Amino acid sequence: MVAKGFTVDLNKPLVFQVGHLGEDYQEWIHQPIVCKESPRFFGNDIVEFLTKNKWWYIPLIWLPVVAWFLVKSIYMGNTILDVALVAALGIFTWTLMEYSLHRFLFHIETKTYVGNTLHYLLHGCHHKHPMDGLRLVFPPAATAILLFPFWNLIKLVSAPSTAPALFAGILLGYVMYDVTHYYVHHGQPISEFPKNLKRYHLNHHFRIQDKGYGITSSFWDKVFGTLPPSKVEGKSR
Structure with a gap:
């Protein structure tokens, strides 16, 4: 991809290149490269290693933390039913956070060098390389810092x-x-609900990227009017 005389070399570390795309960055990240290989982000091997995470790190690390807080709430005098209802409210709250973060932060439009670089690290890399399985989940170390x-x-x-x-x-x-x-x-669903969920999200990546911000459901897309149409004419973007 050439932008104002600058070419992104996919064979070299990408992070410090993408900022040079300027206003053309948004178009570039929405031209996905569908391959399972992880692109090189940084020249330094240690920093590069820290950008990659297995998906199972997430439940392995955070489910025990979830259990600890639930038990803590019970020991503080709440019934199991009360704790379950409050936790359910928390899950529902997360779905709105999920939608809002994806729509308003992950898809913010940038054009400066710093803005493009930060956005690429946050979410742009996922749209450029949507099948990169090692950079799909949020790094646990970063999550831990935000949780405090x-x-x-x-x-x-x-x-x-x-x-x-x-x-x-x-x-x-x-x-x-x-x-x-x-x-x-990366899954291969066989039942109808996960099939529809997969179809819904991949539609966001490959068809119309400014709609369909929900990941676990389309509920908030229906509420806020960002449900993708069943068919679109011409280009999606």
Whole structure:
């Protein structure tokens, strides 16, 4: 892809190249390269290694944390039913966060060198290489850093005894999202619901990228009017 005299060399580390695309960056990332090989991000081997994660890291690391917070809420005097209801509210809250992050942050339009570079690291790389299985889930180290301020925010907006259950529900919703996201890209569903989910998300990647922001469901796309049409004329973007 050539933009204003600049060519992205796919055989060299990509991260520090994409910023030079300027205004053409948005078009470039929405021309996917469908292959399972992971592109090179950085020249440094250690930094490059840290950008790659197996999908099963997510449930392995975070489900015990979810369980700990649920048990903590029970020990603080809540019934199992109360904890389950608050956790369910947390999961529902996550679905709105999932939609909002995907629509308003992951798909923000950039054109500066820094903006393009940061966006590529955050989400652009996933649209450019949608079948890269090692850069699909969010790195656990980055999640851990974000969870500390988020936990403090939860404590501010909920009662002390219900905060752990709400936090656990939101974290469980995140785990469900990341695992589902991996599955719709790399799984081979045989039943109707996961087939429809896979079709819905891949439609976002390969057909009309400014619609269909939901990953685990299309609920918020229906609420906010971003449900993709059944058919589109001409180019999707």
